[in-house]
Amino acid sequence: MSNRANFGSKLGVILASAGSAVGLGNIWRFPYEAGNHGGAAFIFIYLGCVLILGLPILIAEFLIGRHSRANTAGAYQKLAPGTHWRWVGRMGVLAGFLILSYYSVVAGWTLEYIFEAATNAFTGKSADDFITSFQQFSASPWRPVVWLVAFLVSTHLIIVKGVEKGIEKSSKIMMPALFIIILILVGCSVTLPGAGAGIEFLLKPDFSKVDGNVFLGAMGQAFFSLSLGMGCLCTYASYFGKDTNLAKTAFSVGVIDTCVAVLAGFIIFPAAFSVGIQPDSGPSLIFITLPNVFQQAFGNVPVLAYVFSVMFYVLLAMAALTSTISLHEVVTAYLHEEFRFSRGKAAKMVTGGCIFLGVFCSLSLGVLKEYTVGGLTIFDLFDFVTAKLMLPLGGLFIALFTGWYLDKKIVWEEITNNGTLKVPLYRLIVFILKYIAPITVSLIFINELGLL
Ligand code: PHE
Numbered sequence: 001m002s003n004r005a006n007f008g009s010k011l012g013v014i015l016a017s018a019g020s021a022v023g024l025g026n027i028w029r030f031p032y033e034a035g036n037h038g039g040a041a042f043i044f045i046y047l048g049c050v051l052i053l054g055l056p057i058l059i060a061e062f063l064i065g066r067h068s069r070a071n072t073a074g075a076y077q078k079l080a081p082g083t084h085w086r087w088v089g090r091m092g093v094l095a096g097f098l099i100l101s102y103y104s105v106v107a108g109w110t111l112e113y114i115f116e117a118a119t120n121a122f123t124g125k126s127a128d129d130f131i132t133s134f135q136q137f138s139a140s141p142w143r144p145v146v147w148l149v150a151f152l153v154s155t156h157l158i159i160v161k162g163v164e165k166g167i168e169k170s171s172k173i174m175m176p177a178l179f180i181i182i183l184i185l186v187g188c189s190v191t192l193p194g195a196g197a198g199i200e201f202l203l204k205p206d207f208s209k210v211d212g213n214v215f216l217g218a219m220g221q222a223f224f225s226l227s228l229g230m231g232c233l234c235t236y237a238s239y240f241g242k243d244t245n246l247a248k249t250a251f252s253v254g255v256i257d258t259c260v261a262v263l264a265g266f267i268i269f270p271a272a273f274s275v276g277i278q279p280d281s282g283p284s285l286i287f288i289t290l291p292n293v294f295q296q297a298f299g300n301v302p303v304l305a306y307v308f309s310v311m312f313y314v315l316l317a318m319a320a321l322t323s324t325i326s327l328h329e330v331v332t333a334y335l336h337e338e339f340r341f342s343r344g345k346a347a348k349m350v351t352g353g354c355i356f357l358g359v360f361c362s363l364s365l366g367v368l369k370e371y372t373v374g375g376l377t378i379f380d381l382f383d384f385v386t387a388k389l390m391l392p393l394g395g396l397f398i399a400l401f402t403g404w405y406l407d408k409k410i411v412w413e414e415i416t417n418n419g420t421l422k423v424p425l426y427r428l429i430v431f432i433l434k435y436i437a438p439i440t441v442s443l444i445f446i447n448e449l450g451l452l
Contacts, residue, residue, distance in 0.1 A: 060398050102358065
């Protein structure tokens, strides 16, 4: 496609990709997964997954996207015409659609919490009040649905503005704001009385808690957090210029994403421990812990409690938005390029479809709670199937595709920009894609899912 959109600047490339990676996965999902799986030991294994699997697969997605300059399903069609590889791209588009549906539910919650914080609804509440009000809110049949729709519509409005004016511009505003807010909140959290126990939980690994489940959790989290395995960064890379250094960009995205996750841990655990909330309270952790923490920590300076609460949920909403944009773009670009819908129409179909599925996910925490599959509600099922199955599986195939199928010359040309860049770890990256990543992902699958 000759007149295909492009990102306008190097900074835009990094901030948009990091915007996709940094999201609820870092600030909402990472802390509760770490909390459920014993803290520091999980984080340790998570870091291993990012280094050994995450970064090389990120580079692979980048190179597939930039070389083909197409949406993720079209990319495999171009690079491997007439083969079954196209299913890897299609599975990615489906995963993106499913993730966007349930992710927007949580993203919607952040809007409710901004609203509550801004209207002073947290003042004077006790820890128990926060638990009840979260449970009542998330189980309500209409309130979370309204926010879900609001969030998807906001995402929609940015997507229809296009790559440079929508995606890139919004990331350039939101990402720097997000870094500043995170640093302020970390400073505030680690100085709370009793914060030490939370810091210890984050830094002192207890390997006795480690089992196969922890590995699957850490691997799923690494893929989810880096937006990997479903063609999200592949789609973004299709808008990269010829001079973008893929390995360096991947490294920057990995470092930013990991730092934000760890810093989010430093906001949440010290705060949770300081007010005696268990770290393993699951997906509700940040919606129950944090408002309570701000109230208790700054009880005698209400204005600070107010400012910090609003700031935290604005942070969450912005982080979520830069990620929902990237999920939306994967599916919109697919419909637009493969089925020739106009971009606006494609975006409307995605938004409408996600509202439809999202409503079920939201209701499954309330009125549809009884409907479970294998003990999981629809919401949990979406999370499990995408993060723990589809993304690692997608990652496995992306590694195999780049390591074994794709012409070595293409891999070399893309990673070194036609030989103009020195990439010191080039051989290692290719070796990992060929052997280490496929074997590791398969072993974790086989071990945990009892496939053998
Ligand atoms: N990486 C995003 C986050 O951490 C979620 C996401 C997953 C976005 C997959 C795009 C693709 O919140």
